[in-house]
Amino acid sequence: MKIAIIGAGPVGCYTGYLLAKQGYSVKIYENHSSVGSPIQCTGLLTKDFDKLGLSKKDFLVNTFEKVTVYSPNGKVTIPQKEYLVCRTKFDKYFAKLALNNGVVIKVNHTFIGRSGKTLRIKNALQNKIIEVTPDIVIGADGPLSPVAKAFSFYHPKRKNYFGIQALVKGKFDPKFFSAYFSKDICSDLFAWIVPESISTARVGLAMYKDSKKYFDKFMAENGFKSKEIQGGTIPLYCPQQKLQKDNCYLVGDAATFVKATTLGGLIPGLWQARVLADCIKYGKDYQKSCRPLARRLHLHLWIKRIFDNFSDKNWNKLVKYVSQPRVQKSFKKYTRDNPLPLVISVLLREPRLLWFGRRLF
Numbered sequence: 001m002k003i004a005i006i007g008a009g010p011v012g013c014y015t016g017y018l019l020a021k022q023g024y025s026v027k028i029y030e031n032h033s034s035v036g037s038p039i040q041c042t043g044l045l046t047k048d049f050d051k052l053g054l055s056k057k058d059f060l061v062n063t064f065e066k067v068t069v070y071s072p073n074g075k076v077t078i079p080q081k082e083y084l085v086c087r088t089k090f091d092k093y094f095a096k097l098a099l100n101n102g103v104v105i106k107v108n109h110t111f112i113g114r115s116g117k118t119l120r121i122k123n124a125l126q127n128k129i130i131e132v133t134p135d136i137v138i139g140a141d142g143p144l145s146p147v148a149k150a151f152s153f154y155h156p157k158r159k160n161y162f163g164i165q166a167l168v169k170g171k172f173d174p175k176f177f178s179a180y181f182s183k184d185i186c187s188d189l190f191a192w193i194v195p196e197s198i199s200t201a202r203v204g205l206a207m208y209k210d211s212k213k214y215f216d217k218f219m220a221e222n223g224f225k226s227k228e229i230q231g232g233t234i235p236l237y238c239p240q241q242k243l244q245k246d247n248c249y250l251v252g253d254a255a256t257f258v259k260a261t262t263l264g265g266l267i268p269g270l271w272q273a274r275v276l277a278d279c280i281k282y283g284k285d286y287q288k289s290c291r292p293l294a295r296r297l298h299l300h301l302w303i304k305r306i307f308d309n310f311s312d313k314n315w316n317k318l319v320k321y322v323s324q325p326r327v328q329k330s331f332k333k334y335t336r337d338n339p340l341p342l343v344i345s346v347l348l349r350e351p352r353l354l355w356f357g358r359r360l361f
C-alpha cells in the first residue's frame with residue numbers, strides 16, 4: 001500500500017516513521033528546501049513528552065522546573081517541569097527516524113491540488129508538475145492545510161492565531177520561564193519570555209490580529225531588540241473539523257490538534273500520529289479513535305473561553321488562588337497535556353475557582 005504524506009513537520013515525519021515501520025511504502029512531500037526551517041515555534045514541551053519514549057538528547061536546549069505567571073497586578077510561580085527544544089534539530093530528529101526506516105522525503109515539492117485520487121505536486125527545482133496516485137493521503141501540512149482544502153473538508157469555523165517571537169539577548173534566570181496575562185500586553189492570549197540560557201531568550205506572543213503591534217510594544221517595554229523575528233500561524237482547536245474524508249486523513253496542526261490555552265501543538269500532534277498509524281494498520285475508525293485526545297483539547301477550549309471573558313480583576317484573583325501551596329501541589333503532579341485530572345485536583349483543593357465557570361456564558 002502506497003502512502004503520501006504532505007508536510008515534513010515533526011508530526012508528518014513521525015507519522016511516516018510509524019507507518020514505514022509497519023511495512024508501508026511512504027513518501028513525504030515538503031514545500032521547503034530543508035526540514036526544520038524556517039523556525040516558527042517556541043519549542044516548549046511539558047514533561048509528558050517523556051511518555052512518548054523518545055530520546056531528547058539531539059534537540060534539548062534547556063529544562064525548566066517552574067513557570068512564573070503574571071497577572072496585571074500579581075504573579076505566581078508554579079512548579080512545572082518543561083523542556084525547551086531547538087525546533088530545527090527537533091524536526092530533523094523526526095525526519096531522521098523516518099529516513100532510517102525507509103521513508104522517502106522529497107523537499108522542494110509542493111502539493112498544489114488533486115483530481116480524483118491523483119495528487120498534483122510541484123517540483124520547484126525542476127519547475128515541473130508531477131502526478132502521484134497513492135492509496136492513502138495524509139495531510140500533515142499545518143494550520144492552513146491545503147490538503148483539507150483540496151479534499152473539501154477544511155471546516156469554515158476554523159480560526160487561526162498569528163504567533164510572533166524573537167530571539168533576544170539580556171540577563172535571564174534559565175531555571176524558569178514567564179507568561180504574561182493581561183489585556184494590555186496581549187488581548188487574545190498571553191506573552192512569553194522563555195530563556196534558552198542566562199543570556200538569550202525567546203520572547204513572543206500570539207493573537208488573532210494585531211500581533212505585530214502588541215509584540216513591538218512588549219519588546220520595547222522590556223528593552224529588548226532583535227533582528228531575528230519569527231512568526232507563524234497557529235490553529236485554534238476546532239471540534240467540528242472532520243479528521244478523515246475518503247482516503248484522506250488529517251493530523252497535527254492540519255487537524256487543529258492544538259491546546260487552546262497555550263497553543264502547544266507538538267505533543268497532541270505526536271500522539272495523534274500514533275493513533276493514525278494504529279488506525280491504518282488495523283482498519284480502525286480514526287475519528288472515533290481520536291476521541292480521548294479530542295476530549296482533552298475540548299477541555300482546553302472551554303478553559304480558553306472562560307479566559308476570553310476574564311477581566312484584569314479575574315486574572316489577579318486567579319493568580320491569588322493558584323498561589324496557595326495546596327493548589328500548587330496539583331501542578332507538581334499533573335501537566336496540562338492531560339488537563340482533566342489537573343482541573344479536578346485544583347478544584348478539589350480550591351472550590352472557589354468554580355466561580356470562574358460563570359465566565360463561560
Ligand SMILES: Cc1cc2nc3c(=O)[nH]c(=O)nc-3n(C[C@H](O)[C@H](O)[C@H](O)COP(=O)(O)OP(=O)(O)OC[C@H]3O[C@@H](n4cnc5c(N)ncnc54)[C@H](O)[C@@H]3O)c2cc1C
Pocket residue numbers: 006007008009010011012029030031032040041042043044045109110111112140141142143146162163164165204230231232233234251252253254258263264265266267269
Ligand atoms: C510562534 C509559535 C510558537 C509556538 N510554540 C509552541 C510551543 O512552545 N510548544 C508547542 O507544542 N507548540 C508550539 N507552537 C505550535 C507548533 O509549532 C505546531 O503545533 C507544530 O509545528 C505542529 O506540527 P505539524 O507537523 O503538525 O505542522 P508544521 O510544523 O506546521 O509542519 C507542516 C509542514 O507542512 C509543510 N507544508 C504546508 N503546505 C504544504 C504543501 N502545500 N506542500 C508541501 N508541504 C507543505 C510546511 O512547510 C511544514 O513544513 C508554536 C507555534 C508558533 C507559530
